[in-house]
Amino acid sequence: xxxxxxxxxxxxxxxxxxxxxxxxxxxxxxxxxxxxxxxxxxxxxxxxxxxxxxxxxxxxxxxxxxxxxxxxxxxxxxxxxxxxxxxxxxxxxxxxxxxxxxxxxxxxxxxxxxxxxxxxxxxxxxxxxxxxxxxxxxxxxxxxxxxxxxxxxxxxxxxxxxxxxxxxxxxxxxxxxxxxxxxxxxxxxxxxxxxxxxxxxxxxxxxxxxxxxxxxxxxxxxxxxxxxxxxxxxxx
Amino acid sequence: xxxxxxxxxxxxxxxxxxxxxxxxxxxxxxxxxxxxxxxxxxxxxxxxxxxxxxxxxxxxxxxxxxxxxxxxxxxxxxxxxxxxxxxxxxxxxxxxxxxxxxxxxxxxxxxxxxxxxxxxxxxxxxxxxxxxxxxxxxxxxxxxxxxxxxxxxxxxxxxxxxxxxxxxxxxxxxxxxxxxxxxxxxxxxxxxxxxxxxxxxxxxxxxxxxxxxxxxxxxxxxxxxxxxxxxxxxxxxxxxxxxxxxxxxxxxxxxxxxxxxxxxxxxxxxxxxxxxxxxxxxxxxxxxxxxxxxxxxxxxxxxxxxxxxxxxxxxxxxxxxxxxxxxxxxxxxxxxxxxxxxxxxxxxxxxxxxxxxxxxxxxxxxxxxxxxxxxxxxxxxxxxxxxxxxxxxxxxxxxxxxxxxxxxxxxxxxxxxxxxxxxxxxxxxxxxxxxxxxxxxxxxxxxxxxxxxxxxxxxxxxxxxxxxxxxxxxxxxxxxxxxxxxxxxxxxxxxxxxxxxxxxxxxxxxxxxxxxxxxxxxxxxxxxxxxxxxxxxxxxxxxxxxxxxxxxxxxxxxxxxxxxxxxxxxxxxxxxxxxxxxxxxxxxxxxxxxxxxxxxxxxxxxxxxxxxxxxxxxxxxxxxxxxxxxxxxxxxxxxxxxxxxxxxxxxxxxxxxxxxxxxxxxxxxxxxxxxxxxxxxxxxxxxxxxxxxxxxxxxxxxxxxxxxxxxxxxxxxxxxxxxxxxxxxxxxxxxxxxxxxxxxxx
Numbered sequence: 001x002x003x004x005x006x007x008x009x010x011x012x013x014x015x016x017x018x019x020x021x022x023x024x025x026x027x028x029x030x031x032x033x034x035x036x037x038x039x040x041x042x043x044x045x046x047x048x049x050x051x052x053x054x055x056x057x058x059x060x061x062x063x064x065x066x067x068x069x070x071x072x073x074x075x076x077x078x079x080x081x082x083x084x085x086x087x088x089x090x091x092x093x094x095x096x097x098x099x100x101x102x103x104x105x106x107x108x109x110x111x112x113x114x115x116x117x118x119x120x121x122x123x124x125x126x127x128x129x130x131x132x133x134x135x136x137x138x139x140x141x142x143x144x145x146x147x148x149x150x151x152x153x154x155x156x157x158x159x160x161x162x163x164x165x166x167x168x169x170x171x172x173x174x175x176x177x178x179x180x181x182x183x184x185x186x187x188x189x190x191x192x193x194x195x196x197x198x199x200x201x202x203x204x205x206x207x208x209x210x211x212x213x214x215x216x217x218x219x220x221x222x223x224x225x226x227x228x229x230x231x232x233x234x235x236x
Numbered sequence: 237x238x239x240x241x242x243x244x245x246x247x248x249x250x251x252x253x254x255x256x257x258x259x260x261x262x263x264x265x266x267x268x269x270x271x272x273x274x275x276x277x278x279x280x281x282x283x284x285x286x287x288x289x290x291x292x293x294x295x296x297x298x299x300x301x302x303x304x305x306x307x308x309x310x311x312x313x314x315x316x317x318x319x320x321x322x323x324x325x326x327x328x329x330x331x332x333x334x335x336x337x338x339x340x341x342x343x344x345x346x347x348x349x350x351x352x353x354x355x356x357x358x359x360x361x362x363x364x365x366x367x368x369x370x371x372x373x374x375x376x377x378x379x380x381x382x383x384x385x386x387x388x389x390x391x392x393x394x395x396x397x398x399x400x401x402x403x404x405x406x407x408x409x410x411x412x413x414x415x416x417x418x419x420x421x422x423x424x425x426x427x428x429x430x431x432x433x434x435x436x437x438x439x440x441x442x443x444x445x446x447x448x449x450x451x452x453x454x455x456x457x458x459x460x461x462x463x464x465x466x467x468x469x470x471x472x473x474x475x476x477x478x479x480x481x482x483x484x485x486x487x488x489x490x491x492x493x494x495x496x497x498x499x500x501x502x503x504x505x506x507x508x509x510x511x512x513x514x515x516x517x518x519x520x521x522x523x524x525x526x527x528x529x530x531x532x533x534x535x536x537x538x539x540x541x542x543x544x545x546x547x548x549x550x551x552x553x554x555x556x557x558x559x560x561x562x563x564x565x566x567x568x569x570x571x572x573x574x575x576x577x578x579x580x581x582x583x584x585x586x587x588x589x590x591x592x593x594x595x596x597x598x599x600x601x602x603x604x605x606x607x608x609x610x611x612x613x614x615x616x617x618x619x620x621x622x623x624x625x626x627x628x629x630x631x632x633x634x635x636x637x638x639x640x641x642x643x644x645x646x647x648x649x650x651x652x653x654x655x656x657x658x659x660x661x662x663x664x665x666x667x668x669x670x671x672x673x674x675x676x677x678x679x680x681x682x683x684x685x686x687x688x689x690x691x692x693x694x695x696x697x698x699x700x701x702x703x704x705x706x707x708x709x710x711x712x713x714x715x716x717x718x719x720x721x722x723x724x725x726x727x728x729x730x731x732x733x734x735x736x737x738x739x740x741x742x743x744x745x746x747x748x749x750x751x752x753x754x755x756x757x758x759x760x761x762x763x764x765x766x767x768x769x770x771x772x773x774x775x776x777x778x779x780x781x782x783x784x785x786x787x788x789x790x791x792x793x794x795x796x797x798x799x800x801x802x803x804x805x806x807x808x809x810x811x812x813x814x815x816x817x818x819x820x821x822x823x824x825x826x827x828x829x830x831x832x833x834x835x836x837x838x839x840x841x842x843x844x845x846x847x848x849x850x851x852x853x854x855x856x857x858x859x860x861x862x863x864x865x866x867x868x869x870x871x872x873x874x875x876x877x878x879x880x881x882x883x884x885x886x887x888x889x890x891x892x893x894x895x896x897x898x899x900x901x902x903x904x905x906x907x908x909x910x911x912x913x914x915x916x917x918x919x920x921x922x923x924x925x926x927x928x929x930x931x932x933x934x935x936x937x938x939x940x941x942x943x944x945x946x947x948x949x950x951x952x953x954x955x956x957x958x959x960x961x962x963x964x965x966x967x968x969x970x971x972x973x974x975x976x977x978x979x980x981x982x
Contacts, residue, residue, distance in 0.1 A: 182556035
C-alpha cells in the first residue's frame with residue numbers, strides 16, 4: 001500500500017520518497033491527512049517546487065493571516081528551507097535562522113536596512129534578529145504587493161526608528177540619511193547639509209512641532225508620498 | 237527646546253522619575269510596549285496601539301507602561317469587527333490569537349449576522365483570488381521583476397508603461413476588428429450574407445486606377461511595397477480604400493458599415509482618453525493633495541527613497557550614489573532658489589531679456605525644422621508621382637524622405653535645446669522639465685506639420701469638382717494611411733538599428749578600448765525621457781493612422797512587443813543605471829501627461845479630416861457622403877421620431893450653453909470647497925502645535941511641582957506623616973494633595 005501511495009504521489013527524488021514514507025508511517029491512523037499530503041505534492045510538482053512539508057490547512061491559515069498568495073508562501077517555504085541547517089529541516093515550525101544567514105538572501109544582501117528589518121520582524125527572546133518561518137512570512141507579507149499602506153507605513157516607521165523609542169528624532173533621521181547615501185565616509189552629506197535636510201524634513205512632517213516625528217505624523221506624510229508604495233516592496 | 241527635550245526624552249533607565257509621561261493617552265497610543273523584565277509574555281514584539289485609535293481607555297489605569305499581552309483580549313467595542321487579522325501590524329502568533337478571539341465573538345452573534353459576516357469574507361476571498369489569477373496572466377512579469385531588481389523602480393516605470401501601451405493597442409485592434417473587419421469578412425465568406433457596395437455615382441471622381449505593379453515584378457519592388465504600403469498592400473484590409481461597402485445585410489438586420497467605421501474611430505479615441513485618465517488618476521490625486529508651498533520632495537526622497545526591490549549589488553551602489561546626488565542637488569537647488577529670490581532689479585532685467593532672446597532663437601529653430609519637414613514632404617510627394625522607374629534605393633529614400641527629415645530634426649534639436657537652456661539660468665530641476673517640454677512639443681508637432689503639408693497637397697486651392705485633388709490622389713485617405721504606415725515602419729527600423737549599430741559597438745568600444753575619447757563618451761545610460769518620447773511618438777502616429785489604416789493597432793502591438801525585447805536586451809547588456817535618478821511616481825505622471833498631449837494632438841487631425849475634408853469618391857465606405865461625418869446626421873434622420881427629437885435637443889445650442897454653465901458652477905463650487913478646506917487645515921495645524929506646547933508647559937509645571945514636593949518631603953521627613961502621599965504621587969490625581977499639604981505645612 002505504501003508503494004501504491006508512492007506511485008500515486010509521483011514523488012521523484014529519493015529524499016522525498018523517504019520523507020513521504022516517514023510521513024505515512026507517522027500518520028498511519030489518519031488516512032485523509034495522507035491524501036491531503038499527496039494532493040499538495042501533486043499540485044506542488046505541477047508548479048515545480050519541492051515536496052511540500054507544509055500541510056494544506058496551515059497553508060490556508062497562512063494565506064488568511066498574511067497578504068501572500070499560495071505560490072508565494074510555498075516559494076518562501078522553499079527558500080527558508082535552504083537557509084536552515086540540514087537537521088532542522090524537519091521541524092520548520094520551530095527553528096530559527098540566525099541573522100547572518102538571513103542576510104545572505106539576495107533580496108536583503110544589498111539593502112542598507114537589512115539589520116533593522118531582521119530586528120523588527122524577529123520575535124526571538126534573545127533579541128538577536130533571528131527569524132522563524134512565521135517571522136519570515138510576516139516580513140514578506142508586509143513587503144508584498146497587496147499589503148495595505150497602513151501596514152507598510154507602520155513597519156517602515158519601526159525600521160527607521162533606530163533607537164526603538166517610538167519616535168523619529170534627529171539621531172534617527174541622521175542615521176537614516178546615512179544609510180541611504182552609503183556607509184562610506186566619502187558618501188555622506190556634510191554636517192551643514194545634514195542639518196538643512198533634517199530641518200526640511202521636520203518642517204514638512206512634524207505637525208505638532210515637538211522636534212520628532214511620531215507614528216501618526218509619519219503615516220500622514222507617507223500617505224501623501226507617491227513613491228512609497230512602489231519602493232517599499234520585496235518579492236522573492 | 238532643550239527643556240522640552242528633557243521632559244520628552246528622559247533617560248530611559250530612569251523612567252520612574254516621570255511616570256506621568258507614560259500615562260498620557262497619546263503617548264500610550266504611540267509607544268510600542270517594550271518587554272519589561274517582569275512580564276511573562278513570550279513574544280518580544282510589542283504591539284502598537286495606534287491601530288485602535290487614540291480611544292485607548294486602558295491607559296488611564298495608571299499602572300505604568302507595560303500591559304501584559306495576556307490582557308490583550310480587549311473589549312469588543314475597541315476592536316473593529318470587520319478588520320481582517322492580516323491588516324494588523326502584529327506577529328503571526330498574535331494575529332492567530334486575534335482571529336480565534338474574533339471567531340469566538342462571532343459565535344455569540346445571531347445567525348443572520350454570522351451569515352452576513354461569513355458571506356462578506358467569502359466574497360473578499362473570491363475577489364482576491366480572481367485578482368491573483370489575473371495578475372498571474374500579466375504579460376512579462378518575470379522580465380519586469382528582473383529589471384526592477386537590477387535598475388530600480390524608475391526604469392521599471394518605463395517598461396510597465398510600454399506594457400500598458402501594448403494592451404491599449406491590442407484592445408483598439410479588437411475594437412476595429414470586431415466592428416469593422418469581421419462583418420466584411422463574414423460577408424465575403426458566407427453566401428447567406430450579402431453586401432451592397434457603394435459607388436460614388438460615377439463620374440471622374442470615382443475613377444480609381446489600380447496601383448498594382450503590372451508585369452514582371454522585381455523582388456526589391458516587393459520590399460518597397462512592404463515597407464511603404466504600396467503595390468500589393470494597397471488594396472487589402474490594411475487600408476481605408478478597401479472598405480468600399482455601404483450595407484451588409486444579415487438575416488435579420490442590416491449593418492451600416494460607414495456608421496460603424498466612424499463610431500469605432502470616435503470610440504477608440506474616447507476609450508484611450510478614459511483609460512489614460514483612469515490610470516493617471518491616483519498619481520494626479522496625490523499631486524493635488526500635496527501642499528502647494530512645499531513640493532514635499534524631501535520627505536518623499538528620504539522616507540521612500542530606497543527601492544527595497546533592488547537585488548543587485550552594483551545597482552545598490554549606484555542607487556546610493558544617485559540618492560546622494562539627488563539630495564545634494566535638491567539642497568543646492570533650495571539654496572539657489574533662496575539666492576534667486578534675492579536678486580536685484582538690474583539682474584532680473586538682464587536675465588529676462590536674455591531669456592526672451594533665447595526663446596526667440598528656439599522658436600526660430602523650430603520654424604526652420606518645420607519648414608524643412610514641409611518642403612521635404614512636398615518634394616517627396618511630387619517625386620513619388622514622377623518616379624516610376626527609379627533606382628531601388630533612390631525610390632526608397634524618396635518614399636521615406638519625410639520620416640528621415642523628422643528623425644534627423646528630432647535628433648538635433650534636443651542637443652540644441654540642452655545647450656541653450658544652460659544660458660537661461662533656471663533652477664536645475666526646472667531646466668530638465670523645460671527642455672523636456674520643448675522636445676515633446678518638437679516631436680509631436682512634426683507629425684502635425686507633416687499632415688498639414690499632406691493636406692495642402694490634397695485639398696486644391698482653386699475650385700475643384702470633387703472637393704479634393706482627385707487627379708493625383710484618387711483615394712487620398714489610403715495615401716495618408718500609407719504615409720502613417722511609413723512613419724511607423726521607419727520608427728521601428730530606427731529603434732532596431734540604433735540598438736544594433738550604435739549601442740552594442742559602443743559597449744564593445746568602452747570595454748576594450750582605453751583611449752581618452754572613448755572614456756569620455758562612456759557607457760550608455762538608459763535615458764528615460766528620450767525613450768518615452770519615442771514610444772509616445774509611435775502611439776500618436778497610431779492614433780492618427782488608425783482611421784486611415786484600420787490594421788494599424790495590430791501592427792503597433794507587434795511593434796511595441798518587439799521594442800520591449802530590444803530595449804530589455806540593450807538595457808541589460810549595454811546600459812548602466814542613470815546617475816540622475818528618475819523618480820517612479822513623477823515619471824508615471826510625466827509619461828501619462830505626455831501621452832495625453834499626444835492624444836490631444838492626434839485627435840485634432842482626425843476630427844478635422846472627418847468633419848471638414850471631402851471624403852474621396854473612389855474608395856472607402858464614405859463614397860456617398862460629402863464628408864465622413866455626414867453619415868451620422870443621415871442615420872439620425874432615419875431614427876424614430878422621439879429619439880430623433882431627443883438627439884436634436886442634445887446637440888442644440890440651448891442644451892450646450894446650459895450644460896456649460898452648470899459645469900462652470902460645479903467647478904467653482906468645488907474650488908471654493910477646496911479653498912475652505914485648506915484654510916481649516918491650516919487652522920488645525922496651528923492648533924495642534926499650540927496644544928503640543930500647552931501640554932509640554934503643563935507637564936513641566938507638574939514635574940516642577942513634583943520635584944518641589946519630593947524635595948520638601950525629603951527635607952521634613954521626620955515627625956510628619958503624609959497619609960497616602962507616597963501612593964498618591966504615583967496615581968493620576970495627585971495634583972491637589974501635595975499643594976494642599978504644602979500649604980498646611982506652611
